[in-house]
Amino acid sequence: MFSIKILHSVSKILLSFTLLCTCIAIADDAAFMSKLAKALSPTPSGWSGTSFCEWKGVRCTTNGVSSINIASQSLTGTLPPDLNSLSQLTSLSLQGNALSGALPSLANLSMLETVFLEGNIFSSIPDGCFQGLLSLQSLSMADNFNLAPWRIPAELTQSTNLVILDLGNTNLIGTLPDVFDSLVSLRELRLSYNNLTGGLPKTFAVSGIQNLWLNNQKDGFGFSGTIEVLASMTRLSRVWLFKNLFTGPIPDLSNCTALFDLQLSDNQLTGVVPPSLMSLSSLLKVSLDNNVLQGPVPSFGKGVKVTLDGVNSFCRKDSGPCDSRVTTLLDIAKDFGYPLQLARSWSGNDPCGDWSFVVCATGKIVTMNLAKQNLTGTISPAFANLTDLKNLYLNDNHLGGSIPGDLVNLAQLRILDVSNNNLSGDVPKFPTKVKFNNAGNLLLGHSRGGGGSDTTPSSGSSDAPTESPNTASGGFSLSSAWIAGIVVIGVFFVSMVVVVFCTCHTINWHWTLEKVKNLENEKKVVLIEGQSVIMSIQFLCQVTNNFSEKNILGRGGFGQRGFG
Structure with a gap:
């Protein structure tokens, strides 16, 4: 009975404490709502009386305010700074007004799920504003163009339930x-009309993003690099990347089976439009205009709305295949990653017209000089399809991989310069007539290619274009493995010499010491600590013939010197 009374008393205390906390929370909410009503002009429609939970657009629970919706009422004013005192708030809708000043902190509103602030003129966002929003599902702040420059806050990673993030036209800077x-x-990420730069994040590949708007970064800004990560974003349905600085080819999007809207115009994309894109059954809209795309004009299905207006570098103005020489050169460019400088100058269907880096004779490509073009990637086996090629300069780039063995089959080849790259693997054996320079590739095999010379001709050579490099000779170079082997052998030899010397010295010392010990046993010498030797006078008389003058070698400051 006594225990029941205690439990009953404890329950009353807890209930009283809960009611007290609720009263305090409601009182705090009442104080904030009163300040909010006074801060807004005009006073929102239906906000009269002291019972704020009955105001239009305001909802409450037993613990306090849970929702505020005063959207599109042409309100002005500055929000009170203690907005996050509404601890029970789950929804905040203030969009479509002209609210100004600093946005109040939303930190630690752990129940907040939706925030709509777009279409206002807030001036700044405090540090840590979005800290601890553990329930946040939607954050929309678009078209707050008056904000001071700010970066995407790192604390948003705490909002693991976030589905929609719209920060378009909010003066964002920096990288993603x-x-x-x-x-x-x-699922939806909108960052359009900002000042963002840099490449697309690698973690896009493991995200579940379906709608991606990164378009229209402002002049002087824009995302750059490749769009290869899109190939791994298999849930994509809409992608707007137009008006940026993206480069490189369009990736294979065949795994993006829900993609229906792809806007890539006004970038610097290069390469051939992949057949997998043209055959993507879900695609309904695609814009590719104002890039530097190459190859044949792409042909999409009848139900696809395509825009190809503006600048591109297609080989023809109408549909149809490219010239075989163009196809070969585009295969070569593919292994370089379709570099922009090639795409800009390789336009049209006649490479012997005014294509840079290409020299022709009677319609046949005889020289390609791609030296010092900052090329990356690998040397394409497609060079072997240029059967009339005489001179090939690829030196002083950043090319990796191996030298294609098919190049030895180029019957007309006379000069091949691949020096100063990052090539590796075996060196093909070229005929002796080929002047081959492979210097400056530390990982490349050490043997010479064929018996040809290792030097390129001077710029005045009849076979070389006037802009060809005049590279110093030195095609033969030891690989790092050979150098390491020589060093190891040298160290081993020196070590063996030191060991032999020390061994001989030790043996000689022990032999001498043993001889002295024998004399000691005969009581003629005494060996003391430190291996010093004390000889008896009898022994000295014996060995010097009683100090005979016949044994004197000379005299000095310490007396006579003799032998015995």
């Missing part, structure tokens, strides 16, 4: 943080 593996629920 590589944190999208943390935003596991994100």
